[in-house]
């Protein structure tokens with residue numbers, strides 16, 4: 626039985642909902658033959674992330690961590706490949722902090738790759754009729770900060786975390802209605818997508834490699 630921690634974020638940028646938490650909380654308590662999910666909400670605050678994650682990794686003791694965040698304007702479920710060691714905030718976080726060109730971890734490596742099997746996830750998501758991409762940037766706001774911090778903690782203080790990574794999701798339709806022209810995905814589809822992501826992370830030991838172009 627593998628323990629899976631799924632995190633979502635509180636609303637930010639003046640919004641009243643964040644689909645990442647709406648999806649995560651619907652997975653809370655979900656058990657399969659090989660896994661049990663615990664969902665937790667994270668604040669959209671740079672300075673709160675390290676302590677919050679450190680506590681969660683200690684308390685939940687997960688084998689797998691999937692952090693989820695909103696990327697409003699993107700059309701696909703974005704399987705993030707890489708976290709970079711920079712905070713460069715376009716808007717203030719929920720505490721009013723707006724770091725510019727600051728490291729996430731001073732002296733840390735420039736980047737960490739995901740340890741989730743993102744190509745296998747991509748294959749399964751598309752096979753289920755869901756729009757998905759492997760993304761090569763998680764941005765430079767709180768989501769990238771969270772992804773980098775998560776991978777850094779897994780590499781340093783929490784080696785029992787065998788797989789950790791980040792997934793960005795699009796707006797919900799009701800959010801897109803306030804951002805005309807923006808793509809969206811229904812909550813039910815997002816829940817299916819995250820269930821597939823969890824199952825793939827639990828089941829797949831070695832990520833798939835297909836011929837160039839087959840999964841881009």
Ligand code: PCA
Pocket residue numbers: 634637643645669693694695696763764765766767768769
């Ligand atoms: N998305 C933001 C932070 C919280 C969230 O859901 C981001 O992409 O950084």
